[in-house]
Amino acid sequence: MLEILSIEQKSEKLNQILHRTVLPTGQIEKRVEEILSDVKENGDGAIRKYSFLFDEVNLETFEVSEEEISQALNEINEELMEALLAAKENIERYHEKQLQTGYKIENEISSIQQIINPIERVGIYIPGGKAAYPSTVLMNAIPAKIAGVNEIVIVTPPNKEGKIKSSILVAAKLAGVSKVLKIGGAHAIGALAYGTETIQRVDKIVGPGNLYVALAKKNVSGIVGIDMVAGPTEVVILADEHANERFIAADLMAQAEHDEMASSIVITTSNELAEKIQQASHDLIEEQPRKEIIQKAFENYGAIIKVNSIEEGLNLVNKIAPEHVEILLKDSEEYVTKIKNAGAIFVGDYTPEPVGDYYAGTNHTLPTSGTARFTSPLSVNDFQKKTSVVYYSKEALKAARNYIETIANEEGLFGHKKAISIRFEEE
Amino acid sequence: MLEILSIEQKSEKLNQILHRTVLPTGQIEKRVEEILSDVKENGDGAIRKYSFLFDEVNLETFEVSEEEISQALNEINEELMEALLAAKENIERYHEKQLQTGYKIENEISSIQQIINPIERVGIYIPGGKAAYPSTVLMNAIPAKIAGVNEIVIVTPPNKEGKIKSSILVAAKLAGVSKVLKIGGAHAIGALAYGTETIQRVDKIVGPGNLYVALAKKNVSGIVGIDMVAGPTEVVILADEHANERFIAADLMAQAEHDEMASSIVITTSNELAEKIQQASHDLIEEQPRKEIIQKAFENYGAIIKVNSIEEGLNLVNKIAPEHVEILLKDSEEYVTKIKNAGAIFVGDYTPEPVGDYYAGTNHTLPTSGTARFTSPLSVNDFQKKTSVVYYSKEALKAARNYIETIANEEGLFGHKKAISIRFEEE
Known part of the structure; x- marks a missing residue:
């Protein structure tokens, strides 16, 4: 009640x-650390070991085949297909508005600029079993796709027959995911963060998961980017x-x-x-x-x-x-x-x-536990990264040099000052 | 060579x-943890203890007074003032372009919208001693100010006389900082994250610092937002x-x-x-x-x-x-x-x-250690947060209900389906 x-x-x-x-318990944190360093050290061998241990499958290769995807497309009922397509369209329409494009401020002798590139490779964790939701695939993959991410890889644990739920594969296909790997748990996060013999490391990992997955994401954060620990x-x-x-x-x-x-x-x-x-x-x-x-x-x-x-x-x-x-x-x-x-x-x-x-x-990946004070829903911006660009001509540097040298001086950074003054020494 | x-x-x-x-050493990590829980538990008392221990000062109050700021403004030489003002103007010009404003997509029966609010309270860590840089104050505070942050608090360790460098105070004044607190180190991060009797907790902490500060920021990340562990x-x-x-x-x-x-x-x-x-x-x-x-x-x-x-x-x-x-x-x-x-x-x-x-x-707070693969320079966006807004009329929900119920069904979430269907039960 x-x-x-x-x-x-x-x-x-x-x-x-x-x-x-x-709060996570220290015990699980330690186990996750062990799994991650095992994957870092032993690559595919470790992945196979944990897949057998946790998912009870013996995997030769990890990647879902074209055949399996075709089969999933055949299996799915029409009503669900229509619903996923309608959802996809709405998600695209909302997220396309988020694409940022950078800007440039310039005059004749100098310019400052923000350029924006997509993150190159992104991994998405999709839970398996009862919590395998095709909607989660759409919500994570579509913003990445709109950002222009070159390679989007899903990791998700298979059932004991080594199969992935059809609706997950169909949603992945609809969203333009590059490949789906049949691995889950903390070891899948390790594979994405460090790479293995057959799995290329990614630059950012997003998507929900159980406590093991959440702690693994937290652990590799900094080596790769992560969305949030939900x-x-x-x-x-x-x-x-x-x-x-x-x-x-x-x-x-x-x-x-x-x-x-x-x-x-x-x-x-x-x-x-x-x-x-x-x-x-x-x-x-x-x-x-x-x-x-x-x-x-x-x-x-x-x-x-x-x-x-x-x-x-x-x-x-x-x-x-x-x-x-x-x-x-x-x-x-x-x-x-x-x-x-x-x-x-x-x-x-x-x-x-x-x-x-x-x-x-709108996106269903949202900040929890009071983090909405400082965190935003997952968006296209989470798959873009910015770089500043500065161009100064000799004339522009000459006009600015007093200011720069004055601040460098105040901060006691003689080398910074020298990097400016050396460019005018022969005058 | x-x-x-x-x-x-x-x-x-x-x-x-x-x-x-x-990689941080476990030893320091442990010490930082101790300091943080001490601050969480004992508030101002703990802050005073560590200020005496690390900075060798006995602080009655932490906040820099109006008088001290006036004095700093008097002390600073004209050339440095001009340089800081010129820098401020350029930083503002570059960062103003980053302000995001949200958007709305609507038809007669429904709307989806992104609204953007500033983060309410932000803390900025500024190192003390030789690494006390006024440029860091400008680079962290100006984007927060442009975002519309209501309260911007600087924490920075004082010298043994309990004083803060004039150029830091002047830069804080120029950038529109709300208050400067004379505390530094991991305990200052604790004060900002948890709050104390006299210090209100913030929603996000930014700014550089030594290993202690970096580890403290990493530790409180999730309770508050942080910029990056540089x-x-x-x-x-x-x-x-x-x-x-x-x-x-x-x-x-x-x-x-x-x-x-x-x-x-x-x-x-x-x-x-x-x-x-x-x-x-x-x-x-x-x-x-x-x-x-x-x-x-x-x-x-x-x-x-x-x-x-x-x-x-x-x-x-x-x-x-x-x-x-x-x-x-x-x-x-x-x-x-x-x-x-x-x-x-x-x-x-x-x-x-x-x-x-x-x-x-451009901002000088930038991603290090290869994190530019997935991280951007500090920007106005780091001080804004987004919220999605969805409005559906009865008509709109009626048109969408089959799609929603179909996906809920596929995902085995009967409660989700019921939340839709119950709204049409009496028809």
Whole structure:
């Protein structure tokens, strides 16, 4: 049962919700380190070993064949294909606007410029088993493709027959992925970061994964780029008396079904609504196949929080800085600009969060655990990198030299000063 | 003496240059962890303790007073003031172009939107002592200011009299910094990340620092955002027979004087130039006040590398992915677009790297240790964060629902499907 809390009672649970961070255990961290150095040292041999150990498969080659992709395209039903194509189109339309192109400021004797290149090779981690989501393939690969990434490699663990789910392969094909490798877990992250005899190292790794994968990504960060170390998913629903309690209860459960550590929160000014949501979620939970996960998530990080004003509710949202916010207020649109810290905002009664997960076009890779204070949704910009370019003619350097030498002098960097003055010594 | 290497000999040193990563020692990491948890637990008390221990000062309050800033403005000489003002203007001009503004795609029944907000509170670490550089203040604070950051706090260690260098305070004033705190080291990073009784926590920490500071930033990353964990500085100079060996030798020394672990490299097609640079650097080093640092840097990561063609040189540059590249070729500008991995490129005989450190307007906080493969120079974008906004009317959701439910079904997320279908149950 969802607990109803008041913002005035400084309860332990409220405190827990406000300071939500998920800490890794040292034990797993150590194991991940071992796996990574094994892969670094022993390459493909180590990969085969861990694939046998964790996925129970004996792999000769890692790459999914053209044949397997054709087969997947044949197997997939038409309705799903249409849905993936429609989603793809929307994701492309939203993300194309993010492409940055650089700029140049110049006069006759000098110029400064920002040039932008795509990252050359990108690896995407896609979980296997029950959490193998074709939507995740689209959300990670399409922005990389739009950025112009030359090689996009998916790593994903196969089932015991050494096969990858058809919808994953179809989504990869649709998104223009270069190759799919049948490896998962921390060792797959190692393969992407260090390279092996048959796997070329990448420059950046993105995509979700379990704790092993998350810790492996954190470990190799700096050797390669990573997107973010994602925590469990979250929704905060801001609602007043006008809102439909059944809609809200369903949305809370949609978030909670991901993970026992997921957080589903309602913030409301209405006592009546709070009680109605509590009842509705109690009624609706029975039909949920993932009932047990939902119940645990509700216990861990679920709550209905009573506030005295919408203002107070907005402050609380900005403090939590959640991954997802739904606004179900009388004039929902008016409150969008009041929310400063959030991954994504869903406005009004008919925009439940799954619209963004699958279809609207915005990215579903979003900052969690309060990191929306300083982190953005995954975007095309995550696959672009910038370089500054400076050109000074002799004349321009001459005009600037006093300024540069003065600052170099103040900073005690004689060599910096000399690099300027030596160019005018013979005059 | 700078060593001349050939790309064909697969020497140990070439290998070292190509796989340059600077690894922290576990011992220091542990000490940093201790300091951080002490600050987290004991707040201002811990800060005072470490300030006494490391900086030998007894601080009552941490904040630099208005009086101290006025005094600094009085003390500073006119020439330096003019130089800082000229630099500020150029930095502003270059960085203003980076401000992103978001976008909206809409039709009559739905909209998707990217909104952009500044990060609310930012902390900037500025080293003390000999490495207290006013240029670093400008380079970190101006982009934050342009992004619209509400509060910009500098932390920097004071001298034994509890004072901060005048030029640092003046640069902070010019750049619009909100306050300067007289604390440095790992404990200052802890104060910014966790907050104390008198210091409000920030959302992101940027700026350079020694190993303690770098490790502290890495440790709190995720609780707050950080810019990058910077390694020692680097320059790669691509030169042919037309280039002036004395210019190059001076530029190599300008980079090397920062740090014994700095890397100064020339890549050239010309045997003659290689020998001339070796001789010129030998001659010029004598007059350098930082001669010993330069010599050690040359030994550790310095080299003149002979290649067979400019093409081969460009490949090597992209492999190294250095912080700074200087192009001193016959037609330097033609090669800019061939360099894919670099923090900043300096074009032609009269653009030595210090032009970018102090004056041209581009940022001097740049990716090191090969991270230019996936990291960009510090920019206004590092102080902005994005939020996606989705609005669907009932009509829009109705049109989309089959697609969304189909994908939810494929992914086995019944709760996601229900969040859609429940909105049409009474029809």
